[in-house]
Amino acid sequence: MNVLMVIFSQTGNTVKFAESISNSFSSQGHNVYLVTLNQFKPELLSSCQLIGVGSPCFNSQAPTPAKIFLRGLPLLKGKQAFVFATSGGAPGKVLFDMSLLLRRKGADVIAGLHTRGEVAYPAPALKGRFPGRPNQEDLRIGAAFAHYIMKKILHPANDDLIREFESHKFAWNFYSLMAYLITDGVIRLLMPKPNHLAQRCQKHGICQINCPMAAITLKPYPSVNQSRCIRCFRCVNTCPELARLLQWGWADWLIALVYNVPMERILGAIKPGDTVY
Ligand SMILES: Cc1cc2nc3c(=O)[nH]c(=O)nc-3n(C[C@H](O)[C@H](O)[C@H](O)COP(=O)(O)O)c2cc1C
Numbered sequence: 226m227n228v229l230m231v232i233f234s235q236t237g238n239t240v241k242f243a244e245s246i247s248n249s250f251s252s253q254g255h256n257v258y259l260v261t262l263n264q265f266k267p268e269l270l271s272s273c274q275l276i277g278v279g280s281p282c283f284n285s286q287a288p289t290p291a292k293i294f295l296r297g298l299p300l301l302k303g304k305q306a307f308v309f310a311t312s313g314g315a316p317g318k319v320l321f322d323m324s325l326l327l328r329r330k331g332a333d334v335i336a337g338l339h340t341r342g343e344v345a346y347p348a349p350a351l352k353g354r355f356p357g358r359p360n361q362e363d364l365r366i367g368a369a370f371a372h373y374i375m376k377k378i379l380h381p382a383n384d385d386l387i388r389e390f391e392s393h394k395f396a397w398n399f400y401s402l403m404a405y406l407i408t409d410g411v412i413r414l415l416m417p418k419p420n421h422l423a424q425r426c427q428k429h430g431i432c433q434i435n436c437p438m439a440a441i442t443l444k445p446y447p448s449v450n451q452s453r454c455i456r457c458f459r460c461v462n463t464c465p466e467l468a469r470l471l472q473w474g475w476a477d478w479l480i481a482l483v484y485n486v487p488m489e490r491i492l493g494a495i496k497p498g499d500t501v502y
Pocket of ligand 1: 235284285
């Protein structure tokens with residue numbers, strides 16, 4: 226079987242997880258095309274029967290670049306699909322978002338899996354969570370997920386379901402519901418705007434290359450289209466000259482209020498026994 230896997234990843238966690246799934250498909254004798262959102266070409270779809278989409282979680286939902294990609298896909302009637310994600314706290318409805326958009330295109334979404342990924346998001350309240358994740362055990366589960374998917378496709382009558390691998394369905398919880406309120410507009414209002422320090426900027430254009438929303442332009446340099454910025458802070462994290470500065474102020478307190486470990490544990494977003502730091 227030909228499998229197409231399309232991934233959005235900023236710091237590599239989702240790529241690492243995707244590779245464990247892809248390697249497992251390959252070891253079962255399937256052909257896998259693993260591409261990023263930017264490398265994706267619609268022609269790839271025609272020869273693939275199974276499509277996987279992977280992404281990090283942003284603000285307890287699927288990130289806007291992943292949603293834009295999924296909304297722009299052609300019809301996927303007759304194709305089967307799966308979704309996977311990495312997250313550093315409360316994944317909310319990230320997998321459901323992706324599976325819903327795939328289903329709207331006509332795909333039959335058969336499985337979904339979430340794992341942990343080390344947090345590089347620069348808010349002091351969150352940065353550094355889940356160090357080293359996804360780890361070897363997460364990657365082993367990723368490989369098992371690929372076996373599960375193939376079993377579901379090849380033996381559809383077998384109803385031997387593994388709950389962890391069916392995480393694409395909507396889960397009623399605080400973070401899934403809250404995610405409906407946190408739109409990009411709300412995030413722009415609540416989270417700090419990266420300040421540009423002209424005296425440090427060497428005009429390498431790395432921020433422009435890395436911005437997943439193509440919100441930064443070089444002419445005039447560096448101009449940010451604020452209505453496109455999703456506050457992912459990729460420009461802040463990747464600038465070698467540290468020419469983009471964040472002033473967190475009360476925004477960090479707000480994050481700590483909503484995404485604090487005891488609360489995430491009580492609300493079931495972090496499983497018992499899962500080590501955060
Ligand atoms: C803008 C932004 C928002 C995030 N929001 C959440 C969140 O709401 N819940 C969560 O569990 N993790 C959140 N994270 C953490 C990432 O989902 C996590 O670190 C992920 O593994 C990163 O994947 P990548 O390395 O493939 O980019 C956020 C990260 C970023 C950059």
